[in-house]
Amino acid sequence: MPVASVIVEVEEGAGGAVLNSLAEINNVSVFGIKNNQVVAVIEGDDIKTVEDTIKVLYGVDKVIGVYPVFAGDYE
């Protein structure tokens, strides 16, 4: 059961809009935002779901980068 954290970099001033978009993605939890960087955690039943979600994040309007930081899969 993988859990991965990512930093989602967004365009200047687009934090609110991106947070709204991320809220609509079921397996993504947002933990905070600082300087146009959103801390988010992706959960999935398998790693493929996490990978697919990262691709979804790339496609969100005003997102300019998605950077994985940590992954655990201990269960």
Added chain:
Amino acid sequence: MEITRRQLLKYSAALAAASAIGLELPLPKNIGAVHVEKWVKAVCRYCGAGCGVYVGVDKGRVVAVQGDKDNWNKGFLCVKGYYLPPILYAADRAKYPMLKKGDKFVRISWKEAMDIMTEKFADSINKHGVHSVAFYGSGQAYTEESYFMNKLFKGGLGTNNIDGNPRLCMASAAVGYVSTFGKDEPMGAYDDIYHSDCFFIIGSNMAECHPVIFRLINERKQKNRDVKIIMVDPRKTLSARIADLHMSFVPGTDLAILHAMAHVIIKEGLYSKDYVNNHVVFKTIKDDKPAKVSFEEYVKFLEEYTPEMAEKISGCPKEDIIKAARWFAQSKATMSFWTMGLNQRTRGVWANNLVHNLHLLTGQINRPGATPFSLTGQPNACGGIRDTGLLSHLLPYGRLVANEKDREEMERFWGVPKGRIHPKPGPTAVDIFRAFNKGEIKCLWIACTNPGQSLPNAGPYRKGMESKDTFLVVSEAYHPTRTSELADLVLPAALWVEKDGTYGQSERRYQYLEKAVEPPAEARPDLDVMIEFAHKLFAKLGRAEEAKKLFNFRNSEDVWNEIRHASEGTAYDFMGMTRARLKKAHGIQWPCPTEDHPGTVRRYTAKYGDVLVKRFDPDAKDVSFYGAKADGNKATIWLRPYKGPAEPADTEYPFVLTTGRQIEHWHTGTMTLKVPELKRSAPDAYVEINPKDAQKLGIKSRDKVKLTSRRGSIVLEARVVDVPREGLVFVPMHYPDKLINLLTTDAYDALSKQPEFKICAVKVEKV
């Protein structure tokens, strides 16, 4: 409230990311009990960016990796770094020494392996002399390993038959730095990104190849909307997404563009007279030798390189060239980046010189944010190969084989007789394999690299490596690779954090990698094997006593301590980088001459902290290129005429093939293709074709397409995308079952000997 394990993991993951950006999270207090027994400090195994990482170990296995938030990368990693743990546990890890008998490999003991290997090398040396054996190393080996082999071959055996794979990726950058500034390696640092207002990126797809450095540029651009990004590349890569100006051009014609920019800068009076007068000399080649010329002669030389002329040659609009020249010269601080697109060329050194020319001409250099900066492909190509001198023309720390004083200095330091170091540079990468093909080199040891896949025009060299008349040893963490399959003897190698050692990355930052876990089965650290080999070989040569003195190392720390002393007093000077300091620090940038010295962010400027300026050039007020003593500590602007590629497209082979990298994979894929997540994302090779070309040829995406060069052919799936310009096709170089290097050319730069991977002519046919 009880926290579930899943919640714990989730919080831990969030905490890691929040820490990376300095965000404080209100988390439960009992966080931290993730199933990681210890976090071990290391460096990413892949590119030359040198991201700091922490490796999570549980029950003797690496189970997680996270970025080091106290290092330059601020906790960020790219997708490859994030998925590092599986590379250690791939099914094809080499576990035992394997000897080829007939067409099969059979398991043998380490004793048998070392006996066979030393017997073969000793026999060859006794019968054919020291120049009949060779070593081919790697920018992925630890510094201590490369230093040791350099000492063994040059100082011990007295042959310069030793070179490394950085010859294939950054030799042109190294020669470019030396010929312009007198010494190798960038003077700037990643820190310059925070101060730059204009980024000139040429021949580099940073977004995919150096994503974490690219992230810094992204961040700079987001925070400062006036920052300009110029991208010079025949492909519209991911990196071009954030460019303000993308300059596309016919591959191999960028020398004309760079000269035309200089032309505009001079014509419009945008150059820095003060900087040029104080810190620059001008040179050309006359009668095959460098000759000084005047600024006026440089201006005259540039007259013909008008933007119109450059547009005619390159296809890049003159308006873009003029705009780029103005942005470059007029920004508060301009930083340029480049990598393989400039280096892997038959005019790679010249292209490097011309980028330096722009910085010197405009004075966009020697202050925060203003610097030329060559990116590096491998994690220790700078530290392990360029600095250590594991190239056939080099000696450690800026010394040259061809320089008598340098040879004598190293002979004294190593305690070997005067004249031991051979005065003639040895064969370079391609020429080592040519000599091996011919049987002039009879025993070759390849360590930590995969030339059976990565050499240009690989076909003939693969045949040579497979020959029964020569003896090939391959030290590898995996078997089979496209090289180990050709070997006579395969030695299983410890990988990454299965051993300890030092990496030196692109911005002169040296970092210690702690050993985290044991290697599998009988795999051993290469350094252990090298030390054992040296003693056994010298014993067979009747020089056992000499070996005891020469190779008196117990471990990598012993070697590192000798390295520090080898660098002492040079322009590198690592004396302050003790092993103890490196263990604690998040990297230290050289020069670092004393143990209380913090390391040097910017070289060649006393004002910004280079203490060696006063040592080598006491009268300098600030800037001094102290490696260029013969030129009065001034840098050189070179008059290099325009010259195109070795094999341009023609009527028979009308397309240009260029090779490169994808974000998911690294080099020959021996590691990243073992990571299921990365392989799923990018499973196979393909050929990118411009939509207009595809339409003319009746090719659609997913069609099978045959590419043919003068050396070989390959069938690949087409990807019709508006990325390469018309007339250009692109193929990634990672895939072992699709050897694109069967097609590339082994023509190389006359100065750096770096091959022109980036340009060869092909025809394209729908299958």
